[in-house]
Amino acid sequence: MKEQLEKLRSEALKALAAADMPAALDALRVRYLGKKGELTAILKQMGGLSAEERPVIGQLANSVRAEIEEKIAEYSQKLGEKALEAKLLAESVDVTLPGAEFPHGSRHPMSIVLDEVKDIFIGMGFTIAEGPEIELAEYNFTRLNTPEGHPARDRQDTFYLSEDDSVLLRTQTSPVQVRVMEKQKPPIRIISPGRVYRKDEVDATHSPMFHQIEGLVVDKGITMADLKGTLNALVRRLYGPDAKTRFRPHHFPFTEPSCEVDVQCFECKGEGCRVCKGEGWIELLGAGMVHPKVLEWCGIDTDVYSGFAFGVGLERITMRRFGISDMRLFFENDVRFLNQF
Numbered sequence: 001m002k003e004q005l006e007k008l009r010s011e012a013l014k015a016l017a018a019a020d021m022p023a024a025l026d027a028l029r030v031r032y033l034g035k036k037g038e039l040t041a042i043l044k045q046m047g048g049l050s051a052e053e054r055p056v057i058g059q060l061a062n063s064v065r066a067e068i069e070e071k072i073a074e075y076s077q078k079l080g081e082k083a084l085e086a087k088l089l090a091e092s093v094d095v096t097l098p099g100a101e102f103p104h105g106s107r108h109p110m111s112i113v114l115d116e117v118k119d120i121f122i123g124m125g126f127t128i129a130e131g132p133e134i135e136l137a138e139y140n141f142t143r144l145n146t147p148e149g150h151p152a153r154d155r156q157d158t159f160y161l162s163e164d165d166s167v168l169l170r171t172q173t174s175p176v177q178v179r180v181m182e183k184q185k186p187p188i189r190i191i192s193p194g195r196v197y198r199k200d201e202v203d204a205t206h207s208p209m210f211h212q213i214e215g216l217v218v219d220k221g222i223t224m225a226d227l228k229g230t231l232n233a234l235v236r237r238l239y240g241p242d243a244k245t246r247f248r249p250h251h252f253p254f255t256e257p258s259c260e261v262d263v264q265c266f267e268c269k270g271e272g273c274r275v276c277k278g279e280g281w282i283e284l285l286g287a288g289m290v291h292p293k294v295l296e297w298c299g300i301d302t303d304v305y306s307g308f309a310f311g312v313g314l315e316r317i318t319m320r321r322f323g324i325s326d327m328r329l330f331f332e333n334d335v336r337f338l339n340q341f
């Protein structure tokens with residue numbers, strides 16, 4: 001029995017030393033020390049031993065068991081440490097590696113200029129007003145002193161959405177301002193930027209969809225001087241403090257009197273060149289004193305209040321601002337163009 005126990009000890013220790021996984025250690029524990037294991041099988045023969053031999057063999061069996069248990073504990077801890085080390089190594093990150101580059105977009109030139117214009121007007125106490133792109137002809141035309149039959153309502157120029165021409169894609173953002181005047185008592189100081197639609201063929205300076213920024217001021221004692229001061233401030237903020245302006249008489253149905261505002265050509269300083277087509281001036285926007293009928297139809301008392309309004313094309317001022325000669329570049333989304341801003 002002594003030899004059997006010694007053989008079991010050396011076999012078990014060899015097998016334990018070769019185990020490479022915690023599960024293998026467990027299996028060996030069952031095989032050698034389990035209830036139906038090899039050690040138990042040997043001890044079953046104890047009955048045939050003499051009284052002197054029994055305690056000697058018993059002691060040896062206990063020391064074999066203790067030694068195997070000790071080794072199992074030792075190897076099991078070692079295997080655990082090895083597994084943790086391997087896991088940490090597999091999960092390790094080299095924090096000194098350069099980060100993955102994230103491609104940055106850039107702002108659209110028209111967004112840049114629109115934000116500038118908004119800032120300029122917010123600085124003068126204006127708020128931003130927005131409204132629907134699908135409008136009633138009532139608000140887009142009639143309420144702006146452009147009655148049925150007026151040439152500006154031509155089916156050739158306007159995207160009508162209903163057979164009776166009562167619903168359309170707005171041709172200007174003025175209807176937004178009419179809706180504000182209807183609801184809000186003066187003083188009113190707003191700008192209304194947004195998309196507008198006209199049946200134009202696409203070329204370098206035309207598009208069936210473009211962007212307009214309209215402005216409206218209604219208060220007591222508003223005169224043409226307020227119009228000139230406000231629009232001069234806009235032009236000088238956009239094109240520099242030395243930009244020269246010219247106010248020319250014009251006609252719009254919704255303003256009286258009306259004017260167009262030109263800025264002196266930055267290329268030739270008024271001499272006349274290719275950029276300004278020999279004029280020395282470049283047309284920038286339209287404006288005027290709000291027609292009394294337009295105010296009255298919104299319930300504003302023209303004995304007390306007066307106002308001025310203006311409209312400017314965002315594409316046009318952006319082209320002038322960055323020296324862009326073709327409007328189609330704004331809508332084609334070519335990154336070689338867009339990345340330059």
Ligand code: 2NL
Nearest residue numbers: 174177178254286287288309310311
């Ligand atoms: C242009 C320039 C303009 C207005 C827009 C306006 C708005 C209201 C009342 C009166 Cl609510 N006027 N807007 C005024 C003058 C010019 O746009 O070239 N339009 C065809």
